[in-house]
Amino acid sequence: xxxxLPEEIAYAMSDTFILQGEDCQTFVELEELYLEAFxxxxxxxxxxxxxxxxxxxxxxxQYIHIHLHEKITLEMAAxxxxxxACYLSRIFKRETGESFVDYIQKKRVEAAKHxxxxxxxxxxxxxxxxxFSTQSYFIRVFRKQTGMTPGQYxxxxxxxxxx
Numbered sequence: 001x002x003x004x005l006p007e008e009i010a011y012a013m014s015d016t017f018i019l020q021g022e023d024c025q026t027f028v029e030l031e032e033l034y035l036e037a038f039x040x041x042x043x044x045x046x047x048x049x050x051x052x053x054x055x056x057x058x059x060x061x062q063y064i065h066i067h068l069h070e071k072i073t074l075e076m077a078a079x080x081x082x083x084x085a086c087y088l089s090r091i092f093k094r095e096t097g098e099s100f101v102d103y104i105q106k107k108r109v110e111a112a113k114h115x116x117x118x119x120x121x122x123x124x125x126x127x128x129x130x131x132f133s134t135q136s137y138f139i140r141v142f143r144k145q146t147g148m149t150p151g152q153y154x155x156x157x158x159x160x161x162x163x
Contacts, residue, residue: 003045009065012111013040016118056081057095060088068107069129074100108132109145116154123150 017037024030053061059081064072077100078085092100108130115126124135132138142150 004048005041005045009044010041012114013037013044016114019118053095054091056083056088057092060092060100064104064107068104068111069131071131072104105141106145109142112138112142112150113146113153116150117157126150 017033017040020033021030024033060077063077063080067076074085074089078088081088089100092103096103098106112126112130115121115129121129123138127135127138130138132141139149142148142153146153148156
């Protein structure tokens, strides 16, 4: 967080590595997990520092991160940062290169990928937690972004051990 990583992301990553640490049986496994955590946190901080957005868009990103598991509308985010939805939509697209809705979907799929790898939650539970309207919509959005279904993604990463 001192490096600029949003609090919610830092805590989620930390919780995940703590849970994985509890499963480690040997010092070598724990050391490998430590190195993976170090790499992942370093990469996440680096990604955050590379972004060059206005204070308003940064505030919108923060709002999205905090409310990722809730219903998020452009109007709600605009109200949170004190501007009109129409204007926010325009500047969001201009600065990020993607629509507000596409950005939220991308962030929800990133969170889903993390949950698929590091938890045993069902697809229905993940879909509901990340506020997708239906499980089939979740699967469709996930496949569009990753090229595979959530079930295929989980199976691949669980069987290959590639995180």
